[in-house]
Amino acid sequence: MSAPVPIYLLRRGPLSPDTGGPNRVVYDLMKRCTENGDPCRVVTVNGSSTELKPPKRAPQIEANSLKQRLARGLNRFSYGLYLQLLRDRKRLLEHIAPQTTRGSVIHAHEQIAAGLVFPQLKLPKILTVHTKGSILKDVLYKVHPHIAGTWLEQHYKKIERAALRSANAVTFPSEGARKVFAEDYPDLLQRVKILRVVYNGIDVSGFAVKKHTEQEVLSILVVCALVEEKRFDRVIEIAAQLKAAGVRFIIRHAGDGPLREEYLQQIRERELGDHFELFGSLPNERIRSLLDESDLYLLPSERVIFDIATLEAMASGLPAIVSDVGGNREMLVDGESGYLIPPDEIPSFVDAITSLAGNAGLRSDIGKNARQRVEQRFSIQQMYDEYQSLYEEVYQRTRK
Template sequence: MIRVLELVASSRGGGAVHIRDLATYLDPDRFTVTVAMPEDRGNVAGADFEARGIAFHQLEAIAGLSLKPLPKLRRLFREKQIDILHCHGARAALYGRVAAVALGESRPRIVYTIHGFAAPHYAWTRRTTLRALERLLAPLTDAVIAVSEAERKAFLRTQPLPGERIHVVLNGIDTAPYCNVVVNRPEQRAALGVPIDAQLVTTICRLYRPRDFDTLLTAFTMVRAESPNVHLLVVGDGPYRQRVEALVSKLNLIPHVTLAGFRRDIPQILAASDIFVLSTAMWEGLPLTILEAMASGLPVVASDVGGIGEEVVHQQTGMVVPPRDPPALAQALLDLLTDSQKATAMGKRGRQRVYEFFTLERMGRETMAVYEGLMGG
């Protein structure tokens, strides 16, 4: 039995969802799984793991260069006799590896999954510091998992890790919640405060700097000039919410944009939508929300950054457009809003693509193979 500790620095965002699904899938006859993360009012809670029979340990907030999480991590390593520490994201990888150093030769094998390594939204000093720390800690890293080919290339441009230690394991999702969702669209829309008869464009994301709402909302004003019966639904929360609200007001879009905040009924929201959009200015690993939208049968319009082009096949399952280009984003949305047959066909092909390449089962198998390879299996 291989004892695995899954470590993530926040319950907000895709990293926590990723480990919830991964931990649920790992074969209980081969792996004993423990999850450690702070509970910071994110979209995954400790109770979500416990309900699935997965041991959960709450950590102190992992922020800045605080040393508070280190003692508990070391105790967990010893008490659980951890064989593999799987760190998700740069902050978890920093703390996890520093905590493991104290155990010397008895430390666990370390796996680091990159979720947005390029991080161009970080200030130059922070980005430079993180990359320097990564170079120092690289010798402690037994395997790196990149969630997209774009992530693998970005990591190897700045890090000295031997190529054979890095594995591309594409993100996967549990498709079951998005299959054959039965929803009363008028009721669902009414509950969200969305016009029942509008063409509904939905984005689901954390509201923070990498999300390019300037481009999205500017493009949306262009779309409305050509197609006035369109409404934008923004699902998610974050530090940029007030900024987004101010921009919606400035562009006179208040009646036409709904900010729904954090929601758990994502499958139902997607089932009530017509198009999914994700506008990003800087970098993406392999966004789970795009996979969820594709699994729901929605055509996707997204910025061509990071691994998005590995998810969305341009003109086949949706449209990828240059980042920070409102006219291009507006035109892509209009192409789908004015051609329902094209939009429906793209949505169907997108759903099939998820089933072929982005399932939780495939991601789980490939991750377990990395674990067993490190343990000599």
């Protein structure tokens, strides 16, 4: 028999190297399928595709059109979100059905999408959890806080639990991610027959290795959304202490979020404007340019599952100075391929940066080790091969 054919399942697109999270992972998997000549498909509520492009998008609606205003109004109430779930289930099942063939394996990258359709499908089913614990805590409460304590909250929990009950295998992008999720659903994870950690990978060949030289001004790169858990306020405090220590530096940030104006105000109040460049959201190509222009990477986040931006910095030969939490502990070796620092120990971040500021040789050594670690453990080919092996294992088990 030929190898199982994966059907990658997401609720919505687009697929692009400029997206993050599960959409980026599915894009990379589709890209590797195409390069290897292997069959695969992707399904979202808007359609399906066998090519390296997103399924066709639904027609765009003007942001202030009557239809869009009504949709936004409905979604402020539980009933509107419930109707959306019903529509999504119908569309996903309609798009999956024509794609299934003998040997198909469905691989969902979002719990709600999986919970909506897994119970109705007789295919082998794999769920990859990309969230920090339950999707309710990590996503839904932030986007729709009004559902907390309502009947719809219980409905979402029912859908997420259905995904876990129906899955033949569940994977996580790091051991840290598995532990966090197990805190929310310890009973269900114990029943899953196959639990696996499959690290997200990147195409290392797309990143040039930084040639470190002595610099008058140290260039520090930060890539993250401006949300509370990323703790950009710590970056500002680190900058203040670096300035007080007489270090010449510039911090360049890529990313956007609801706290942008608040952080800009903090930078102005602390008279740090000359030390920051906040670019907002940038395409992947521009971020790669920033990696090449930078001397080190910094991210003192509160919680981390498995940060692709940190992985890309390591692949570029940059020393990464990151929080000693979650997936970071699996990604790099402290003092060898980067630095792991307790997230609230600001002076330790400052000391690590200061030690690297005037030592291009040390930056180069750590950067080379970081690149080598990514090549050996976190390549996109390794991720792809592990998933292909899992598809075969799940398919053979479900045939018995």
